[in-house]
Amino acid sequence: MQTFQYGSLPASSRVLKRAITLSLSVHAAVLLAFLVHAFIKPKPPVKRNLYMFEMVDTKPQYKVKLPAFVSKPVEQPKEKKKAVKPEQKKAKALSVRKATQQDKMKETPKEEIQSEEKPHEEAVENEAAVESGINIVKPGFPFNYYEAQIFNAINRNWRQVPEELLGAEEKLIVLVTFDIQKDGHVENVTISESSWNSILDGLALRAVEKAKIPPIPGDDPMLTVACRLVLTRK
Missing domain, CATH: 1.20.5 (Single alpha-helices involved in coiled-coils or other helix-helix interfaces)
Known part of the structure; x- marks a missing residue:
């Protein structure tokens, strides 16, 4: 006859209890390992310097200086001068x-x-x-250079006339006559031959009136002058 004691467990329940205890301890150990790994920083990897070496021939080198070669100039044969016959x-x-x-x-x-x-x-x-020039209306006037002085004084004003006044013409001519007093003052300026261009005729009169003519050389108190002014295309 078997007797039952209080507190006693069958053998199968004790084995199960051991297995559960072992499993819990393993899980606790794994969890503890993860926690420790999370709080501990891993060491950085150690860098290693690589050095490259090149193999060089260490045999001593000797330099030998060779004497410079100088080429001698080749002498050309001299030509003999031929004797010239008389x-x-x-x-x-x-x-x-x-x-x-x-x-x-x-x-x-x-x-x-x-x-x-x-x-x-x-x-x-x-x-x-x-x-285009000047003509002094007095035969035998000895001072020819005075004509050039008169023309240069008038031409300083005449050369400023614009070519646009020609219009369709290639050349226009104005003949102006006037009197010069002893001191070079100009009087009685008139148009003897018109260019048929009223503006050009007016500019010709103005060129003569505004001219600064020097005094008359010699003993003549007055001279009558005919001035031919021409406007052409350049």
């Missing part, structure tokens, strides 16, 4: 004389041509003077 010398002298004579013959026509060209150039200058 007949050849005479021929050369004659040719030189002929050349000098020909040069003299060439130079003389040039001088003649230049002398012929000078009158032609003077004629062209005279034509330009007739184109």
